[in-house]
Amino acid sequence: MKNIARFLIRIYPASWRARYGEEFEALLEDSASGWPAIFDLLKGAIQMQLSAPLFPKLALILSVAGLGAGLAISFMVTPRYVSRAGMAFEGSASSADFREFLMQCENEVLSRASLKGVIQDPRLDLYPEERAGTPLEDVIETMRRSIMIRLDGHGSARLSFHIDFSYRDPVKAQLTVQALMVRFEGANLHLPAPVNLSVVDPPSPPAKAVFPDRWIFMAIGFGAGSVAALLIAIFRRPPPPMPLPAQAA
Amino acid sequence: MSDPTLLVLSSLAEGDKHGYAMMQDIETFAGIRLGPGTLYGAITRLEEHGWIRPVGAKSRRQPYTITPSGRHHLRQELATLRQIVKTGLSRVKHA
Numbered sequence: 001m002k003n004i005a006r007f008l009i010r011i012y013p014a015s016w017r018a019r020y021g022e023e024f025e026a027l028l029e030d031s032a033s034g035w036p037a038i039f040d041l042l043k044g045a046i047q048m049q050l051s052a053p054l055f056p057k058l059a060l061i062l063s064v065a066g067l068g069a070g071l072a073i074s075f076m077v078t079p080r081y082v083s084r085a086g087m088a089f090e091g092s093a094s095s096a097d098f099r100e101f102l103m104q105c106e107n108e109v110l111s112r113a114s115l116k117g118v119i120q121d122p123r124l125d126l127y128p129e130e131r132a133g134t135p136l137e138d139v140i141e142t143m144r145r146s147i148m149i150r151l152d153g154h155g156s157a158r159l160s161f162h163i164d165f166s167y168r169d170p171v172k173a174q175l176t177v178q179a180l181m182v183r184f185e186g187a188n189l190h191l192p193a194p195v196n197l198s199v200v201d202p203p204s205p206p207a208k209a210v211f212p213d214r215w216i217f218m219a220i221g222f223g224a225g226s227v228a229a230l231l232i233a234i235f236r237r238p239p240p241p242m243p244l245p246a247q248a249a
Numbered sequence: 250m251s252d253p254t255l256l257v258l259s260s261l262a263e264g265d266k267h268g269y270a271m272m273q274d275i276e277t278f279a280g281i282r283l284g285p286g287t288l289y290g291a292i293t294r295l296e297e298h299g300w301i302r303p304v305g306a307k308s309r310r311q312p313y314t315i316t317p318s319g320r321h322h323l324r325q326e327l328a329t330l331r332q333i334v335k336t337g338l339s340r341v342k343h344a
Contacts, residue, residue, distance in 0.1 A: 043284075
């Protein structure tokens with residue numbers, strides 16, 4: 001416990017340690033240690049750091065720098081656009097049957113052959129850079145992760161769902177969702193007893209990128225800057241010891 | 250009265266002490282065990298105000314003394330506290 005307490009002296013401001021460090025350490029040696037003392041040390045260190053003259057300036061500079069860096073990085077990362085379309089199975093089938101239809105169609109649409117066809121469709125020509133440098137299997141997996149098929153609602157005569165696809169090109173994202181819908185219609189025809197599959201919402205044209213969210217990037221940058229300021233304040237080497245104030249005779 | 254700075258000033262009003270002696274004295278007269286961080290936070294603030302100062306040769310167990318302005322400040326604070334205690338007791342009595 002004494003060792004923890006001694007270690008915690010290091011998180012006091014360097015200038016404070018230079019002035020009081022030795023006598024503070026002597027006090028820790030003399031006094032009883034325990035968790036209350038450790039928490040008291042932590043509380044004292046945080047209060048001292050926040051009141052140290054250097055800390056606010058350092059925190060402000062690094063936080064603003066972090067915010068700027070976050071904003072700059074958000075402009076450097078490749079944006080992602082999401083297109084969404086809604087479809088629905090309708091007919092005289094039970095809810096469980098509709099779910100089974102959806103699962104079968106989904107398996108077919110997301111199969112290797114199906115996605116390979118979409119990727120290599122000359123009209124779409126998806127992931128050209130990735131295809132040049134990585135195996136097609138990996139590209140197919142990447143695409144699979146970019147497709148989201150979610151149930152919207154189901155009842156005794158209807159099951160609706162939506163298809164999302166995220167991609168760096170908004171036009172291609174929309175065209176790809178269109179292609180996936182066509183494949184869903186094809187998969188429906190392969191079911192043992194095809195049901196009516198209708199389009200509820202046509203593929204949406206992505207208006208703006210869903211990634212990166214510049215506010216999140218800036219917030220992360222700001223937070224990282226603040227943490228960096230705290231760490232620098234804690235681990236900065238102390239300046240040479242200051243002399244004690246003049247003693248009264 | 251649990252303001253650590255007042256406790257430290259009250260302790261030093263009796264005589265010069267180093268940190269651990271102050272801690273023990275405060276526990277004796279006020280029944281409050283100040284943690285090391287709280288004690289040295291108070292010492293730092295008091296020294297910044299010029300209400301206490303180190304005395305003797307620099308040592309690991311550095312004694313501190315109360316300054317005349319510190320004694321004046323302590324008197325003022327205690328007078329305010331006495332007024333609060335007096336008013337509070339009288340109101341409790343008549344409630």
